[in-house]
Amino acid sequence: MIEDDLRAAFARHEALTPPAGPLRAAIDRTVVRRRRRRLRVRLAGTAMAVVAAALTGFTVAAPQHREAGHLLADPAAAAPAPAGAVNVLLVGGVGNAPRQVRRADRAGGGGVGVVWK
Amino acid sequence: MTYEEFADARLSALLRYAVMLTGDPHQAQDLVQETMVRVQLNWRRVARSDAPERYVRRMLTNQFIDWRRGSWARRVLLRGEPDEAVPVPTDHAQSAVDRDQIWSWLSQLPRRQRATLVLRYYEDLPDAEIAEILGCAVGTVRSCISRALATLRAEYVEVHS
Numbered sequence: 001m002i003e004d005d006l007r008a009a010f011a012r013h014e015a016l017t018p019p020a021g022p023l024r025a026a027i028d029r030t031v032v033r034r035r036r037r038r039l040r041v042r043l044a045g046t047a048m049a050v051v052a053a054a055l056t057g058f059t060v061a062a063p064q065h066r067e068a069g070h071l072l073a074d075p076a077a078a079a080p081a082p083a084g085a086v087n088v089l090l091v092g093g094v095g096n097a098p099r100q101v102r103r104a105d106r107a108g109g110g111g112v113g114v115v116w117k
Numbered sequence: 118m119t120y121e122e123f124a125d126a127r128l129s130a131l132l133r134y135a136v137m138l139t140g141d142p143h144q145a146q147d148l149v150q151e152t153m154v155r156v157q158l159n160w161r162r163v164a165r166s167d168a169p170e171r172y173v174r175r176m177l178t179n180q181f182i183d184w185r186r187g188s189w190a191r192r193v194l195l196r197g198e199p200d201e202a203v204p205v206p207t208d209h210a211q212s213a214v215d216r217d218q219i220w221s222w223l224s225q226l227p228r229r230q231r232a233t234l235v236l237r238y239y240e241d242l243p244d245a246e247i248a249e250i251l252g253c254a255v256g257t258v259r260s261c262i263s264r265a266l267a268t269l270r271a272e273y274v275e276v277h278s
Contacts, residue, residue: 002219002269003238009219010137010239018142020128026146027124027153034158 118169120160124153127170131177137235138181140224148184152177175250178236182228182251222272230265237262 128149135145156163156173166172223231229251236247248255 002266002273005219006223006234006238006269009217009223010235012217013136013140013220014133016142016145017129017133017136018146020132023132023146023150024124024128027150027157030150030154031157034154 118164120157120164123156123169123173127173128153131173134174134235134240135177135181137239138178138232140220148177148181152180171246171250175252178232178250179252182232184228218276219269219273222269226265226268230261230268233258233261234265 131153132145132149135148136142139145139148152173155176163169163172223234226234232251233247236242236250237244242250244255244258248258251258
């Protein structure tokens with residue numbers, strides 16, 4: 001019985017169905033909008049990928065400028081040995097430094113710079 | 118078959134089906150529009166299926182069942198839910214209200230149960246096809262229909278006793 005009532009209710013409410021024409025037009029409009037949005041997102045993604053690739057390529061392939069320092073201990077340095085007096089600048093801590101620092105200094109942790117003149 | 122041919126042939130039937138599912142012509146239009154937009158954007162996949170109409174009906178049914186399950190950002194409630202204690206009449210005439218009681222009871226059923234009833238008693242589909250559309254077992258479909266009918270019968274008995 002309830003099944004028959006259900007069928008009858010469905011049949012009665014078929015009249016509620018709106019016309020399909022305006023809906024079809026609305027569907028087509030929405031599809032056009034979404035296709036445009038998809039295209040914009042795709043173009044933005046492609047542009048970002050191109051920029052990222054260009055930046056990465058530049059970082060890897062760009063020439064790196066390194067100035068070779070003239071060090072006393074550098075065996076590869078081809079500079080001729082100085083003939084005159086040599087000024088040596090020592091950089092390091094003095095006696096007031098804490099004990100641990102002095103130890104570190106003794107163990108070779110302090111810096112010693114040598115400058116040719 | 119092209120999308121245009123499919124839409125020309127089946128849009129009205131899908132719209133009627135959506136009205137039975139939602140019980141409201143405006144919600145039915147929204148439901149069909151959202152589904153058909155996705156159909157048109159993915160038409161190649163739809164056309165590759167064995168039965169495009171069944172595929173689209175399945176999309177529409179799942180869209181109806183998952184209507185509110187999406188992201189919070191997509192939920193738009195422009196009007197409050199109807200009070201469940203007060204059935205909303207679809208006609209002002211008392212006779213029409215009495216006649217449409219079953220329609221308002223249908224609106225109180227869970228969406229999956231309502232979809233099952235529509236597929237069985239409006240579309241006259243066999244259990245196996247309903248199970249395929251809903252993506253569940255045939256036994257689940259039968260128990261779903263049984264529970265829905267039991268709920269409707271209980272309402273019926275309560276009103277007429």
